[in-house]
Amino acid sequence: MSIPRTYSFTRYLTAKKSVDDRALNRYVWQSLSAALPCSTAEKPLHVLEIGAGLGAMVERLVAGGLLRHATYTAIDMELTLIAEARRCLSQWAATQGWQVQQDSPVQACPDGPEACPGAHEIHMQRPGREITVATEAIDVAHFIARERGRRTWDLLIAQAFLDLVDVPTTLPALLSLLRPGGLLYCPITFDGGTVFQPEIDPEFDRVIEACYHQTMDQRLIAGKPSGDSCTGRHLFAHLRAAGAEVLAAGSSDWVVCAGANGYPADEAYFLHFIIHTVHTALAGHAALDAERFAAWIAQRRAQVEQGTLVYIAHQLDILGRVPAFLVATRE
Numbered sequence: 001m002s003i004p005r006t007y008s009f010t011r012y013l014t015a016k017k018s019v020d021d022r023a024l025n026r027y028v029w030q031s032l033s034a035a036l037p038c039s040t041a042e043k044p045l046h047v048l049e050i051g052a053g054l055g056a057m058v059e060r061l062v063a064g065g066l067l068r069h070a071t072y073t074a075i076d077m078e079l080t081l082i083a084e085a086r087r088c089l090s091q092w093a094a095t096q097g098w099q100v101q102q103d104s105p106v107q108a109c110p111d112g113p114e115a116c117p118g119a120h121e122i123h124m125q126r127p128g129r130e131i132t133v134a135t136e137a138i139d140v141a142h143f144i145a146r147e148r149g150r151r152t153w154d155l156l157i158a159q160a161f162l163d164l165v166d167v168p169t170t171l172p173a174l175l176s177l178l179r180p181g182g183l184l185y186c187p188i189t190f191d192g193g194t195v196f197q198p199e200i201d202p203e204f205d206r207v208i209e210a211c212y213h214q215t216m217d218q219r220l221i222a223g224k225p226s227g228d229s230c231t232g233r234h235l236f237a238h239l240r241a242a243g244a245e246v247l248a249a250g251s252s253d254w255v256v257c258a259g260a261n262g263y264p265a266d267e268a269y270f271l272h273f274i275i276h277t278v279h280t281a282l283a284g285h286a287a288l289d290a291e292r293f294a295a296w297i298a299q300r301r302a303q304v305e306q307g308t309l310v311y312i313a314h315q316l317d318i319l320g321r322v323p324a325f326l327v328a329t330r331e
């Protein structure tokens with residue numbers, strides 16, 4: 001592919017699917033499967049996914065047979081992503097032989113459709129299985145404020161999400177949405193490793209990596225800390241501090257390289273998007289000579305075109321559980 005002139009986050013998330021499929025930790029996935037309670041039509045599993053993007057995890061769980069009877073609430077702050085998630089999911093389910101029915105703006109929104117932009121429900125049915133997916137465009141903080149003490153879920157999923165927020169304050173609030181004994185699954189949680197190979201200049205490569213991670217550590221959203229470049233490893237202690245136990249953990253590194261036929265699927269675009277992200281994050285950074293950094297970016301782009309760039313991001317998948325005896329005293 002030629003170097004993109006514009007960048008689309010929707011296309012990036014679509015391209016990310018095949019990278020995630022390879023990366024997800026099988027042991028943690030199997031532990032999740034084993035820990036999920038049985039569901040029936042009368043007692044469906046209640047799942048909440050925050051920062052759901054295009055809904056790739058819904059597809060994965062349904063295809064993997066982890067959801068049989070379930071209500072799945074998928075939220076994301078971006079209305080365009082939620083709308084696209086709904087479109088992709090309905091289309092995917094229909095091609096997989098599910099009977100699909102879509103509801104107009106929903107009853108699922110307790111405060112009426114105007115209060116819940118993008119709120120919709122998709123009903124998927126096939127013999128012995130019934131899944132309802134409710135989608136909504138909403139900031140997770142607003143969602144927590146609205147739902148706390150109102151509803152609880154059996155499983156909360158946060159894929160590639162927790163490294164974008166302030167975990168010490170967000171995690172306890174998220175856990176309060178789980179029923180006692182409920183599960184928290186956090187796959188693809190960034191953990192402080194960004195590797196581009198081959199090396200261009202080992203010293204300069206290292207400075208770029210350090211500065212890039214620093215932008216995550218120093219990120220402020222609405223004046224509040226919102227990120228940690230080592231979220232994965234820090235999550236163990238945060239979970240413990242919030243009263244949850246870790247049931248399983250393992251690495252889920254992204255490893256992207258070209259084969260004889262180039263990069264798989266749309267992964268060349270994925271790489272260009274990652275380079276664009278690094279470029280945008282570090283443009284004008286005081287520790288980087290602007291000309292040298294521009295040349296570095298151009299070289300990385302050329303490596304994608306030549307199929308020589310290897311990209312590795314270190315990440316962790318973590319499965320946690322809140323105690324079965326936990327009651328509403330948690331903050």
Ligand SMILES: C[S@@+](CC[C@H](N)C(=O)[O-])C[C@H]1O[C@@H](n2cnc3c(N)ncnc32)[C@H](O)[C@@H]1O
Binds near residue numbers: 164
């Ligand atoms: C890195 S993407 C991951 C998307 C999806 N989980 C995946 O792995 O494909 C992070 C997602 O979180 C959403 N997001 C970020 N901050 C959010 C917030 N405060 N509330 C709700 N969604 C948020 C973004 O819009 C984005 O779709």
